[in-house]
Amino acid sequence: MRQALPHDSGIKHVQGTAHYIDDIREPDGTLHVAIGQSPIARGRLLSLDLTAVRACPGVVAVLTVADIPGRNDVSPTFGDDPLFADRDISFHGQALFAVVAIERDIARRAARLAKVETEAEAPSITVEHALERAETVLPDYAFGRGDADAAIANAPHRLEGQFRVGGQEHFYLEGQIALAIPGEDGDIFVYSSTQHPTEVQHVVARVLDIPDAYVTCETRRMGGGFGGKESQATQWAVTAALAARVTGRPCKLRLDRDDDFVLTGKRHDFRSDWKVGFDNDGVVTGYHVEHLARCGNSADLSGGVVDRAMFHSDNAYFLPAVHVGSKRLKTNTVSNTAFRGFGGPQGMLAIEHVMDEIAWATGRDPLDVRYANFYGADRNLTPFGMEVEEIDTLHGLVQTLERSSDYRARRQEIAEFNASSPIMKRGLALTPVKFGISFTLVHLNQAGALVHVYQDGSVHLNHGGTEMGQGLYIKVAQVVAEEFGIAMERVRITATTTAKVPNTSPTAASSGSDLNGMAARIAAGAIKRRMTAHAAEAFGVPEAQIEFRDDRVFIGNESLPFAELVKKCVLARVQLSEAGFYKTPKITWDRATATGRPFLYFAYGAACSEVVVDTLTGENQLRRVDILHDVGRSINPAIDIGQIEGGFVQGMGWLTTEELVFDTQGRLLTHAPSTYKIPVASDVPEDFRVALYPNANRESTIYRSKAVGEPPLMLANSVFCALADAIHAVDPTQPVPLDAPATPEAILRACEALRGRPMGQRGGG
Template identity: 60%
Template structure:
């Protein structure tokens, strides 16, 4: 069953509108609706908070402030206590929740929330990493430095040195389904929540703390999400807590679903970075030493900024060996919404830093960027900046195959010939790699559980700790279980993820959902299979080593027992047909204090070649063609994997081209709706788009010897950014690096063109 392109388990439901999401759940007749009242000050003390008009508004049942919370006023995922549910005395960003209105209808709650009278005593605010460094606002969490060799001395000895800076913009998750939570009060201290979250166990723990109850009193369920991309890893906690507190306080169901504007204003995003780098290299473009300081806009609290900025350092080498290196993170505190996880989790910002340095070297030496990339690729035995040894040698082969398959050399020459004729439209081409580490860098998150029931009629119920957000996780894990039992896929049904079934789960993040939950489900299936083998061997008088599972049946030597018959017989013989599976990733370890270890179980690799056309009068551009070759190991489901690669690539290209976050000087996010924030359209995809899976097998014993696919191809969108840079550089005959900042909006492209013109 694995290795086949099985349709997504909810595909038909998706396209017919029958797939149920949290907003589709029928509400009890007396259900209430909540809406948050948001601050209109970037940083200040609350001098007056007058909620009389709010309480008197039509339909309002209750209003919650920080003083009304029964437990801990905090949803920080790291236990630092710096992320309040509702502001208490001081606001630290424009859009911070101050209070929550509970009303009979959603419209009444929204209207009432606008009636508050609030006065602030303003305090100084900073919005950018540079401003934070200048003002000395400090870090939201401890920084990290990775070292290997003597970067300072080797930099001084290098034949050539370049210093530069790149500004890398953030990104809004823009999930189709926004944040939403429905809380149903139960008896005693119990409460049940139906939410859109990537981390049900964390929601459970946060709600328990906010209510001052034990975790066993809180049950969190997730059937599916309409997208997450990291934005529902920690950001759901606040909404779930508000709904749960109100539901228990009033004894009625409470639902909260913020408007898109409020959702974008009040929830965190991908971290903006400003990177100062220095690279030393020789005449052939081989890197001798690298030093870089990566400063991030983290927002007012830590959230996940520590591991995000750590992972940016882990990937600031991308696919390249740095003989000597010093990389430092600077997680800066700013008066903006607290930034959070986003597909790639800091890795894309690190990879873009590496590619900028490669680009600098190529233009300085007059070499093709691909030649410089090849000269610096990792080889087996090389050490990363965090001292993990490289064990495979996939990328040179991927480069060879993609370069030949997309006819890179001839197309690059055609681009050069086109540009040599001058003209308004310039073309650019780039072939870029990705090497992405797979595992949570917080080692304890690399565990998963699953629950498998085989019913007396032979049908199978499967539950695991992962969450489905459209990526096909449930489909893949169902394939794993069906393959283990050799039964048809329609005999396996995955039920909603629930903390009441599988406890202490990790977030569905870090591209590890299938690796972890697939192995946990396989462990559960293997336990049941072992019991069935023993039973069949005894009942049918066959040595256990001659019992095997075949399609739709269990073989006892030469005797074939239909699956349903064997299961019914096992049930009648009181064989236990349920099992809880568990898996923890082996080999990994990480010592943050020394900056050394093996934080990643393995690496997923890929390469993309993109060609663009740029209008030098307007800065506008089109992606003419993109070819991708990506390593997913032995694919569990090629159709789903190709879909993930295509989506990740387009989302990555959007991050680097059109998706621009913009704050006004007073700290107000101005790009807070589809009218001002531009995600890629269908018309923005490459005109020619070729995606292929590399013929490879994971060297590590993952489920089916597959590899993760969710995040790594996101960084292949960098090939578009680099190709735009190549087209821009043509106006100066490729003599100078274009030094584009991201996103490369038409305005930035045009500015770079004017700067480079002779």
Template identity: 60%
Template sequence: MTALDGRVGIRGGVHGAQQHDSGHKHVAGTAEYIDDMPELAGTLHAYLGLSDVAHGEIVALDLEAVARAPGVVGVLTAADVPGHNDISQPGKHDEPIFVEKRVEFHGQPLFAVVATSRHAARRAAKLAEVRYDPLPFALDVAAARQAGGAVVTDPMKLERGDVAAGLAGARHRITGSMAMGGQDHFYLEGQIAMAVPGEDEDVTVYSSTQHPSEVQHMVGHALGVPSNAVNVVVRRMGGGFGGKETQGNLFAVVAAIAAKRFRRAVKLRPDRDDDMIATGKRHDFVVDYDVGFDDEGRIAAVDAVFAARCGFSADLSGPVTDRALFHADNAYYYPNVRLVSEPLKTNTVSNTAFRGFGGPQGMVGCERWIEDIAYHLGKDPLDIRKANFYGERDRNVTPYHQTVKDNIIARLVDELEAGADYRRRRAEIVAFNTGSKTLKRGIALTPVKFGISFTMTAFNQAGALVHVYRDGSVHLNHGGTEMGQGLYVKVAQVLADCFQIDLDKVKITATTTGKVPNTSATAASSGSDLNGMAAANAAEQIKDRLILFAMERFGVPKDAIAFEPNCVMVGNQRFDWADFIDQAYLARVQLSAAGFYKTPDIHWDRAAGKGQPFFYFAYGAACSEVVVDSLTGEYMVERVDILHDVGKSLNPAIDIGQIEGGFVQGMGWLTTEELWWDREGRLRTHAPSTYKIPVVSDVPKIFNVRLAEWSVNKAPTIRRSKAVGEPPFMLAMSVFEALSMAVASVADYTIAPRMDAPATPERVLMVMERLKRERAG
């Protein structure tokens, strides 16, 4: 046997660089997505009819021309929903499948056309005649506040210490406000679902979703049937990033209703424009803050409000705005702190989960006051960051009263600071800016501390199903979904390691609610943690049975049995893995197991704002350098150095890819991706022509990514690894902060730039011009 992964004897075990199980298929175009699946004879196609006002009562809805259009088989409205016309989160009842009377945002679904082709359905959907009685609408945080400040869910408050006394007694005090924009998920595979009717109440739904069990529940709820009649299947998604945690529900439900109504398979796939218009995005935030600090920049007290544009319904805005508060400390200790969320209702599409789930907004907000402190005191922002890091004993309690026990941020930042040669480069950049009239450079080093676990404690559970067949091949199924992040191969590596067999002996199968029930969404960076542990639990059950069989058959003690590379040692006898399994089968040993795992030692009391919501923290740091053209505001990212903590990596190749991808996506959110609604409440940035995601030329010219290989998770996670899906996203704050330094150079670093996000070239230019005027005046 060869050793490709550091573990002698098996190919593809844990802790080794292993290629993505579908990587070669992605490149060759043979990876099968829902739209690639062969359509059954007679498959119909559905398309949504969307509202064209932001807020109003429907006076008349005339669908006769739609129904008469060529190829149309039928039209579905709220009246045609056999069960409940509702896809809202539990207990909310604020998000209908189809509007019944009141339109709440431009692009809200009114009806669905079902036709013999997608083209026919799409054309017919445009023929509806709708008359509205317009109502006033609010599109952003300012307008929502002006309209009375209605919220979509209860706000949360985190508080510790005496904030008023801390602020009053502080040597220095600053107040300010920062706005940061939203972000479209812009997955490569858009929203899509295909439903196939079965006998009686049964229906099978192929859905591009991160949460098959929620789709199962929503479809059953809409059809008025129990969950056992609905089977949801997900082999892979072409990207999700949180956009398919709840937003896929609508498309799956409509396809299922149509399939049962017309007794034929039905597919629903919107085009990119309608997908972007009708589905939720990252929440926009406005952060208002009041911070007190001493001469060294050490924070004494923080009082901040995090207001969010949530959209017309709750969706996941409650937990998203909660998590923003959980991460409003980033890596910093606040002796006295009060943080309040403000989840505001607006007449826009309901915003939803997005990579980081509110954490990025919380961190960017707190990095703003760190930057303000630095400019107020005339210090390097990195020195302010380091002065406020969590420490030991009396400086290790978060605003939500959880003690930070695994803190490695100081070591991580010191190592990156030295490795990236930060101090020398910053001095050179300051000298360069002094002598350069047009080009201005900037550099910043920012930390990340990110809590891992669902803050809804019940979601921290997972199941897996493992079969070992008579020939020694292994079948793996679990509740996690594969959206390109490499979850499937990681869990397969765990299973191969448990049995000590080559990875190619493990068959990865599509996620399906018919095999593993009641799963949580693949989100919160917990996919590998939860599903890896569940698969390992199933494997250990099977191994225990195999050990008992060997003890009884060969009369040896337990400690004489060992699973070694592709074989089992029983005393001094060596059995090939497949031969041993065949013998166990003949002896009627059960070779199948359902595994389960729940995260231990977590609890949360939202009303009290206290608890231990996170099992552990993941850490990282990034140092970024930029150059800005002060005449146009255009800029380039010259170099990025990243040192990131993934514990003992399950798969370094996959983890480094996640870090690189997360960083670039975060950079897009903070620099180029801008959402814009017009005065009528219509989203105008709804296609690649008007919405700019990062492209190849935006990737840093020098991009150095390293894992903190010395880190081992203190928490008992799967093989002592750490989550890697979301934490790297926030590393991109270093780019935003580097741009701030370049901007501030036009006023000799005497004025805090206070630049809102995203830092588009236009915004960069306008802030530079403002600073020049303030400096001159």
């Protein structure tokens, strides 16, 4: 245990031999599916003439609402996501029909032959449009304590403003894809690139009007998910399944990358309206924030996403009087969905921006303002009433990083550089992360695992978690190997399937290892106890004198190979199969009263980032990053460090280069790699230092480890704050008018604003 083992598919990834759905050998007669899309963003569908589509050579079937035997609903919860639009159109590109053809290219070309007559209305695109029309996908929600407005009004100092945070495209390497194979008696088998096989199973059954037990969904691996395949892989699996049902033949749907951009949701973009009161030392006395989230055309997962943004609106800071409100605004854009951090990054970045504003107003070092507002022993209740128990971890981790990154000396050095450099400005920021671990929808905090021990000593492992490149499979396999004291080579990792482990939760909320690792440990533990009991009886020794390690079983003064004891158990009719089940303890949350404990624990981290900015062009470079992150007692340090590095870079992309642009008609203009810029290798700093904070989870998680999937993304807040710090050097008497993403254009606008001249009028040089 705690070995830095490589990813179980790492070599196959590099060699190109790892099988994804598009690598599965297609059964004879497989058909291909393409989507017919809406040409408008808002309005009504008046007529849909598909005559030319059906007549196209190679087209086998054309699917519309009329072909759906069950409910025209692929939503996760609220029933507001039709498989195909019937009358009302709510975003540009919305699926109107599907073409099933003998070749993918034929299906895609045929879809363009449809004659679509619509009655268009002016679409709602922005937060402001939605506010004007008072359109929401879900009711407003708020919580807090005390009278925040009164505390702000009575504070020695007050600030207020608006802060905008952009959305983000998931840009998984493997796009949305599904392969559906019809079986006998109405059964259907679906290969889906999904983080939630159970939801795919359930929604396929709903749309086809068959029992869940008739549907099997299998996922071996995804080429990335990041939340984009938690709820939004479902529609494409359902479409493929419906095509298979109608044609009686295997059907595959693989979205083109441009269509994937247009048809699938993004990270929610926010406008956060804030007010804060504070004293001369920068200590907050009152905070009021309203998060206005652009949710898109339907609810999807916006309830949980925006709630988590609210839960993380404090980040690591105690707010004595606080109001956290939210609006889930409806726009005629594709429905936004889960994305790594699930709303937490948006709420967290807003309060970090406020901390910088306070620092600029008081003239104090931003890190000192952060320290002054950290949770403490007598200041340890969140705005939603949960106690922050690991105060020492928060303080110790940040203080350790401050020293190891040489923050104070570098701060002085940068100040001296900026004083003598009129154009190039450097910036430095050290920001913390406190991220709650658990699904805030309590019933999702459960997992199952299935473990078989075969008579030769090999072990079959299956669980409800999905592998999207994050290393979940290898971690859970390590747990099983540890329990039996056997080599990893004995444990066979198998594809996630609803046929083996039912009613699973999505692999999300950073809980994959916590939940599935514990379920697998429970299953393996039950088998091990039965084997121990048999060995104790057979050898006449107490169970306490039996130990499993090094591929052997030590029984008193004797030992035998693990496989030999397994064989003896088989001969003695000892059960060597077990379904383990785990549910997270302690968590409760009553949303109506905003009371309870929505998280089992918090994961902590901090990052110190240094940047340099050309204030005449907005070009910038991340020079150095120091990260210290709390993963408890790591199950696999190599996997965890990889997650930290990857999460940080993805967060950096969200905050610096990735910008989603819609035109006034609701069309996504940044719909391909040519117009949407994710980080590349040259964006990763040459000086990139990542360390794990020595710590043990105080809660009884799997081997006292902590979740690592999502929290590292928010370490990239330090990059945004460092950029703001560099821009602030242009005129230290003013706040920095910078929103996220801090693209070169946005940085240049901010620099020019501080110089007091509009863009395009930069004088002589």
